[in-house]
Amino acid sequence: MADNNYLIDIQDKPSSSFSDFRKRLLRSKGAVFGASIIILLIVCAILAPLIAPYGYDEMNLPEGLQAPSQKHLFGTDELGRDIFSRVVFGSRISLQIATIAVGVSLIIGLVLGALAGYYGGIVDFGICALTDTAWAFPMTLLAIAFIAALGPGLVNVMIAVALVSWAGYARLVRGQFLSLREQEFVEAARVLGMSDMRIIFRHILPNSLAPIIVLTTLEVPKAIIVESSLSFLGLGAQPPTPSWGSIISSGRSFIDTAPWISFFPGLMIMLVVLGFNLFGDALRDALDPRLKD
Secondary structure, eight states, rough: HHHHHHHHHHHHHHHHHHHHHHHHHHHHHHHHHHHHHHHHHHHHHHTTTHHHHTTTOOOGGGGOOOOOOOTTTTTTTTOOOOOHHHHHHHHHHHHHHHHHHHHHHHHHHHHHHHHHHOHHHHHHHHHHHHHHHTTSSSHHHHHHHHHHHHHHSHHHHHHHHHHHTHHHHHHHHHHHHHHHSSSSSEEEEEEEETTTIIIIIIIIGGGGHHHHHHHHHHHHHHHHHHHHHHHHSSSSSOOTSHHHHHHHHHHHHGTTTTTTHHHOOOOHHHHHHHHHHHHHHHHHOHOOOOGGO
């Protein structure tokens, strides 16, 4: 009977642990606020054609540079295009680039960090040297260099953002693997004759997921900022495709007479970055065993 109770306790632990994690996360006002902004961004990106009252490239010259009103919530630009519609469609660009670029950088950093942390030696030295070189340059400056070589465009922006974002993942994963590769469960897996790839992906990596997930929530806003910066400089989304950075750039010439052109996309960038950072901080605290009640 005691053995049966013991088995029941073991089986109940994962669900109980997840329940505690969810409660800690929901108790955080920052997590709730950040998650609300993230969900709003996703909804806007998916339902943009239904939410936007006008097409993002629909021009109406007689209504150019109109201030925010009931007809045009965020006003219009110099070509009479509805800023609210362009901002809503711009959320698609930001979410698409952030998701794909961060996903690619995660894969690159995961593979390199795992190899460096698990094998060590010359492999670790070479990957660390490559990582230090990538970290020696500011992200935006390095992204501009890649765009200069590849040419402007959304696909090239995704490639550039991915190539400047992997180093953080590589360092984090390397540190996790260095601390876990000498643990008893890894030694036991080696004794049983398991392959290195199985040990890496079936045993060490699952125990490293928590900090990787937290880092991902913090890398997404960085990707959005880099993409907006490139689009602001004319290296990202090309007209008439709306991007928050390009909308801000187009409003520079009218900052005195029509500040709403640049204000609203800038506000969206600020809110989205704030939302991801708040959620990431709350997620880190919820996953930290030292902060458990």
